[in-house]
Amino acid sequence: MRHAIDHKSPIPLHAQAEQLLRKMINEEEYQNGKVFPNEIELAKVLAISRSTLRQAINKLVFEGLLVRKKRSGTKVAKSVVSSKSNNWLSFSQEMKLRGITIKNFETQVSWVLPDDEIADFFEIKPDRKILKMEKLRGKPDEPFVYFVSYFHPRVGLTGEEDFKMPLYEMLENEHSVIATLSKEEISAKAADNFIAGKLKIALDSPVLFRKRFVYDHGERPIEYNLGYYKADSFVYTVESSR
């Protein structure tokens, strides 16, 4: 493996170790239950101290990606594997599964100044314009989702791309950006005037609101996404095990 850790890098050693472990987690052998090298060995190989390595492992354990057991060692947690692939269906795929055919309409692209939350998430200055994409989706006469996405400048989108193809596929193929982590917050809201108009529903009707933060493998922010789903037309499913 070489010592994949750069002691001169400004990136903290524990963070580098963490990244490295994430890569290992993705390797098939570990995915299949192979135990990791023990902490003392691994620390030696990486030329960092055990404490530092544990800092990295701890984070992944807390995230539920790794499981530690005394004497037996550290392994990739079982449950995570299944929930992964499930969760990464893009929206159109999710819906196809449910037997609903989706049309995309009113896709708009523009350059805007980020508000505070977005600038903060992207870690950019608020005077830097970013790409905003709006989408309305559903059956032709019956929109049931309204999306807004903002993309980090790093991604290199020009606004000329074909936003009709699956988004993450496009990012991966044409911009070499691989989304690997997403954090989502789901809540219920009453539709305000704007949303009610978009979704053609009454003011204050319930909508399912999803805020999504998407990161690449280095946990760098890529996309900030808001989704407003007409109630009853969308069910969010989560599967978890322990």
Place this chain on the structure above:
Amino acid sequence: MRHAIDHKSPIPLHAQAEQLLRKMINEEEYQNGKVFPNEIELAKVLAISRSTLRQAINKLVFEGLLVRKKRSGTKVAKSVVSSKSNNWLSFSQEMKLRGITIKNFETQVSWVLPDDEIADFFEIKPDRKILKMEKLRGKPDEPFVYFVSYFHPRVGLTGEEDFKMPLYEMLENEHSVIATLSKEEISAKAADNFIAGKLKIALDSPVLFRKRFVYDHGERPIEYNLGYYKADSFVYTVESSR
């Protein structure tokens, strides 16, 4: 405060410190943004090392309960009610973590005939009575969740149990039933008359609706649970990676 930490206890010092911090988090002053004593001071007061204390703090930071900032110190994070998909904490525990004190009121237990969906899920005949539990939770004057749970007869609940203690703990300890898998469906709904009354909100107000199917290790159904969350008081968070 005295040194609230017992060096002779079998409970690890960092765990004791963690408990203590959780208590502090519940205190109003910290809730309101007061900064914690700095690590070095606090470690001295508790008579543990800074490293050990940091272990405890780290955990709470990972959980999103605390926020650390250089020079400014450590504070309670602005409370967002959330539940990690991995986390098997019951709702009351989730809330306690967040420093919100929860009262349980109107806990009712009854024996009822299952409707079709439930009978189907439990794989039992619809003429067999099952245990139904209803709970209303929230702050004293402000209910924000209404729960209904149905339990499979196999679990062996009599209805006489103490439903005030954490549910899954109780099932595990007293009925040797270990919940290992859950499937959840989350959607937005308009409050009907019944729910509006329970949650003390207007008819048709948005609520977050969660349907939860819980299974044991053999994937046998254990619990069927419905939750109605007042909008704005509950955000469901999901983290997924690939």
Place this chain on the structure above:
DNA sequence: AATGTTGTAATGTATGTACATATTAATTAT
């Protein structure tokens, strides 16, 4: 063959130390 016993290998707990870094506050210079 079933049951203890003991060794050992992994993680778990805990401390002490040192220096880095970021942010606020105070000071100084313009």
Place this chain on the structure above:
DNA sequence: ATAATTAATATGTACATACATTACAACATT
């Protein structure tokens, strides 16, 4: 007064070290 500089302070990073605990494996005992 305002800006630039400096100091102080809290967290952040990193290491070395020591001993505890647990669970499995190999062995010995019944």
